[in-house]
Amino acid sequence: MSSRAQERSSGVQLGSALLPLLLLSGCSCMDVLVANNINALNGTTVKITCTFTSCYKMDATKFVMNWTYQESFNDTEEMFMAYYRKKGMVALRSDRFGERVMFAGNLDKNDLSITLSDVQLEDEGIYNCYVRNPPDRIQGHGIIQLHVVTELPPPRDSTIAVAIGASVGGALALLILSMVVVKCLRRHRKQELISEEKMEEEGKLEAEGVAEEGTK
Numbered sequence: 055m056s057s058r059a060q061e062r063s064s065g066v067q068l069g070s071a072l073l074p075l076l077l078l079s080g081c082s083c084m085d086v087l088v089a090n091n092i093n094a095l096n097g098t099t100v101k102i103t104c105t106f107t108s109c110y111k112m113d114a115t116k117f118v119m120n121w122t123y124q125e126s127f128n129d130t131e132e133m134f135m136a137y138y139r140k141k142g143m144v145a146l147r148s149d150r151f152g153e154r155v156m157f158a159g160n161l162d163k164n165d166l167s168i169t170l171s172d173v174q175l176e177d178e179g180i181y182n183c184y185v186r187n188p189p190d191r192i193q194g195h196g197i198i199q200l201h202v203v204t205e206l207p208p209p210r211d212s213t214i215a216v217a218i219g220a221s222v223g224g225a226l227a228l229l230i231l232s233m234v235v236v237k238c239l240r241r242h243r244k245q246e247l248i249s250e251e252k253m254e255e256e257g258k259l260e261a262e263g264v265a266e267e268g269t270k
Contacts, residue, residue: 084107086195086196087105088196095204100169100173102200118184120137120184123179126180133146
């Protein structure tokens with residue numbers, strides 16, 4: 055067998071050996087996109103977003119997804135929404151949320167977002183969005199920290215900014231006025247010097263004229 059034939063045979067054997075490994079490894083591009091921190095005003099409705107990307111189109115017969123809640127300082131998770139093959143996204147019975155949680159996403163667009171109405175202080179905590187879309191072998195996991203506030207933060211006080219702006223504006227106006235005054239004074243002084251020189255020149259001419267008449 056020639057050396058070229060041997061190399062070709064070795065390449066075929068290597069490819070045959072690697073093919074099962076590639077098939078077993080599958081695709082691993084699952085990515086879950088969420089907002090890491092969300093602020094919600096007590097008593098309002100908040101949307102908690104979660105979307106995902108995958109190597110494969112969603113297969114309703116294999117897709118797995120659920121939402122869980124856990125208190126900020128507690129590792130115990132409570133599942134309150136899950137995906138079912140025949141029912142789709144279903145809110146589970148929960149003493150904490152009751153009927154305040156609703157699915158607000160779009161499965162056709164890989165959107166798994168939810169809304170939480172009448173937000174309570176007790177709703178503050180960590181919301182987990184778990185996604186698995188076989189044959190993608192990776193399970194996606196998004197973590198959202200929800201903060202519940204009793205009032206919106208006050209608007210930024212612009213008094214200082216206005217005062218600084220007024221001071222800077224006043225100083226600039228004063229500087230411009232000073233420059234104008236100096237320029238006017240210089241121009242006036244220049245005109246005075248020109249007038250004095252002109253008067254001196256005229257005086258010299260008159261004196262020369264008188265002297266010429268005296269010599270005659």
